[in-house]
Amino acid sequence: xxxxxxxxxxxxxxxxxxxxxxxxxxxxxxxxxxxxxxxxxxxxxxxxxxxxxxxxxxxxxxxxxxxxxxxxxxxxxxxxxxxxxxxxxxxxxxxxxxxxxxxxxxxxxxxxxxxxxxxxxxxxxxxxxxxxxxxxxxxxxxxxxxxxxxxxxxxxxxxxxxxxxxxxxxxxxxxxxxxxxxxxxxxxxxxxxxxxxxxxxxxxxxxxxxxxxxxxxxxxxxxxxxxxxxxxxxxxxxxxxxxxxxxxxxxxxxxxxxxx
DNA sequence: ATGCCAAGAAAGTCTTGA
Numbered sequence: 699x700x701x702x703x704x705x706x707x708x709x710x711x712x713x714x715x716x717x718x719x720x721x722x723x724x725x726x727x728x729x730x731x732x733x734x735x736x737x738x739x740x741x742x743x744x745x746x747x748x749x750x751x752x753x754x755x756x757x758x759x760x761x762x763x764x765x766x767x768x769x770x771x772x773x774x775x776x777x778x779x780x781x782x783x784x785x786x787x788x789x790x791x792x793x794x795x796x797x798x799x800x801x802x803x804x805x806x807x808x809x810x811x812x813x814x815x816x817x818x819x820x821x822x823x824x825x826x827x828x829x830x831x832x833x834x835x836x837x838x839x840x841x842x843x844x845x846x847x848x849x850x851x852x853x854x855x856x857x858x859x860x861x862x863x864x865x866x867x868x869x870x871x872x873x874x875x876x877x878x879x880x881x882x883x884x885x886x887x888x889x890x891x892x893x894x895x896x897x898x899x900x901x902x903x904x905x906x907x908x909x910x911x912x913x914x915x916x917x918x919x920x921x922x923x924x925x926x927x928x929x930x931x932x933x934x935x936x937x938x939x940x941x942x943x944x945x946x947x948x949x950x951x952x953x954x955x956x957x958x
Numbered sequence: 959a960t961g962c963c964a965a966g967a968a969a970g971t972c973t974t975g976a
Binding site: 707708710711732734735758759760810811812813850852863864867868869902904905906907908909916918948 | 959960961962963964965966967973974975976
C-alpha cells in the first residue's frame with residue numbers, strides 16, 4: 699500500500715501538477731495539506747475520475763487537508779480532537795482496509811508557529827500537545843497507524859541545508875523539536891530516517907532566492923509509523939524532482955510502501 | 959533576508975507561508 703503526503707499549497711493552483719504526479723506515482727493513498735479551499739469548492743471529480751475516494755476538511759483561504767484513496771475510507775474524523783474552539787482545518791483521519799490489515803491514517807498540517815515567541819508559537823506548541831494526546835489514544839487500538847503530513851518541524855540540523863539560518867525559527871527551536879520528540883517517543887518510527895541516513899534530503903524549498911536551484915531546502919514533511927505500521931515498511935522515497943517542474947508547490951511528495 | 963516568491967480574497971493591497 700503506497701501512502702504519500704503532499705503539501706500542495708492550494709488546490710486551484712496545483713490541479714495540473716498534482717494530477718500529473720498522481721498519474722505517474724499512482725499512490726493508493728494521498729494525504730494532502732494546504733488545499734486552501736472549502737469542501738464545496740474542492741474539485742473532487744478530478745480525483746474520482748482517477749478512481750480515488752475523496753474526503754476533505756477544508757476552510758476558506760488557508761490550511762485545509764484532504765485524503766485521496768483508491769480503497770474506501772471509513773470512520774472519517776475531521777479536526778484534531780481536544781479543542782472545540784479551534785476552527786483551523788489541519789487534521790483528518792480515516793481507516794482503509796488493505797489485503798493484509800486495516801490501516802488508520804491521519805493527515806496533518808501542523809501550525810508553522812512563526813513569529814516566535816508569540817501567540818502563533820503558543821498555538822503551535824499547544825496543537826502539538828493536543829496531537830500527542832490524540833496519538834496516544836490511537837496507539838491503543840494496536841493496528842497499523844500512519845500520521846503523515848507537513849509537520850513544520852526540522853527534526854535535526856542535518857535536515858536543513860543551512861541549519862544556522864533556522865536556529866531561532868519556529869520550525870527548529872528546541873521547544874519545537876522537544877514537542878516533536880515527545881510525540882515520537884510514544885513509540886513512533888519516522889519512516890524516512892528508518893531507511894536513509896545523512897544530509898541533503900529535503901521536502902521543501904522556498905520559492906524565493908533560487909532556493910531550489912541552490913538546493914537550499916529543509917525536511918519538514920514526515921510520516922510517523924506506529925510499531926505495527928513500522929513492521930510493514932518496505933520503502934520510503936521523496937519525489938524531489940517534482941519541485942523542478944512548471945508551477946510546482948514549494949513542498950514535494952514523500953511516500954512509503956507498506957506491506958498492508 | 960524582518961520578505962527576494964507564491965497563493966488567496968478581492969479589486970487595494972493586504973495576510974500568510976517557513
